[in-house]
Amino acid sequence: MRLENKVAVITGGSSGIGRAIAIRFAREGAKVVIGDVTTEVKEGGEPTVDVITQAGGIARYRHCDVAKWADVDALVGAAVDEFGKLDVMVNNAATLGGGQKLLETTEEDWDNVMAINAKGVFFGCKRAVQQMLTQPVVGDARGRIVNISSQHGMVCAPGKIAYGTGKAAAVYITRQVAVDYAEDHIICNAVAPGRILTGKPLGGPGSDPLEYSKMRTPMPRLGRPDDIANAALFLASDEATYMTGHNLMVDGGWMAF
Ligand SMILES: NC(=O)c1ccc[n+]([C@@H]2O[C@H](COP(=O)([O-])OP(=O)(O)OC[C@H]3O[C@@H](n4cnc5c(N)ncnc54)[C@H](O)[C@@H]3O)[C@@H](O)[C@H]2O)c1
Known part of the structure; x- marks a missing residue:
């Protein structure tokens, strides 16, 4: 129970990595509030809140488009209204977008991707800090933020300039x-995931992006959502002491290659 009595908000928690984080956090004792634009699970299965509740955990879903300040404000506000505080904010929601290389990326593609992947993280951090500043310091922290980044952005995301x-x-x-x-x-x-197998459409060069990911990954398998949930759990817990501003690569060695 590494998150016992903690309250965690997770954006994009209906599918993939965010879903794995929500389920893991709840299993570790956190009360989890998911903000997403849908409850549908891209990779299939019961909605995340149902999975957590059936296992005896506590979880809520609230519709939230992270590109809208009013939605993010209301999401965190609802978590605090019901559970009294915000210990952990996970800014996970993102889109691959429809954009391609520079010349094929339209202004609309750019604005859409940046609204979710950049502005959404800005809004999530801003709202979390607003709330956390009102809370007492417990142990080392008033609160912890975990942003889900990517290996892409540190190195080129082939053909996906906006992402x-x-x-x-x-x-x-x-x-x-x-x-x-x-x-x-x-x-x-x-946390910077490498290639994690989720319901997200695959990006990458060539006709078989999966082959590209395998070629770029030294470890003999691609990632699972739980690989990222493990790292997010560590950063959300009181075990991650004296570290801040870190971008933890969980990528099977992609960035070492
Ligand atoms: N899967 C990978 O290989 C990989 C690699 C590197 C980084 N990442 C990052 O990990 C995170 C999760 O990726 P994933 O593979 O689980 O993606 P996914 O597409 O499977 O799930 C994304 C979730 O975010 C939600 N979402 C999308 N737009 C939203 C919005 N505007 N507001 C709120 N929720 C929204 C979706 O409904 C979905 O539930 C993303 O930040 C992604 O960039 C993934």
Whole structure:
């Protein structure tokens, strides 16, 4: 029970990595509030809240488009109204977008991807910090933020300029929030997944993006959502001491290659 009595908000928690994080956090004792644009599970299965509730955990769903401040504000507000505080904010929601390389990316593609992948992280961090500053310091922290970034954005996301730029922004926001609010005991880190098998459409060069991912990954398998949930759990827990502004790569060695 590494998150016993903690309250966690997770964006994009209906599918994939966010779903794995929500289920793992609930199993570790957290009260989980999921913000997503749908309860539908891309990879199939029961809605995340049902899975958690059936296992005896506590979870809520609230419709939230992270590109809209009013939605993010209401999401965190609802969590605090019901559970009294916000210990952990996971900014996970993102889109691959329809964009391609520079010349094929339209202004609309760019704005859509950046609104979710960059502005959504900005809104999530901002709303979390607003709330956490009102809370007492417990142990080392008033609260912890975990942003889900990507290997893409540190290295090129082949053919996906808007996605890579949005992910680079998420890493930058992580560092900025970490430094600006370190003296306030707010801890902000990121997890950078490599290729994780989820219901998300595959991006990558060539006719078989999966082959590209395998070629780029030294370990003999691609990632599972639980690989990222394990890392997010560590960063959300009291075990992650004296680290902030970090971007933890969980990528099977992609970035070492
Ligand atoms: N899967 C990978 O290989 C991989 C690699 C690197 C980084 N990531 C990152 O991990 C995170 C999760 O990826 P995934 O593979 O689980 O994706 P996914 O597409 O399977 O799930 C994304 C979830 O976010 C939700 N979402 C989308 N737009 C939203 C919005 N505007 N507001 C609220 N929720 C919204 C979706 O409904 C969905 O539930 C993303 O930040 C992604 O960029 C994934």
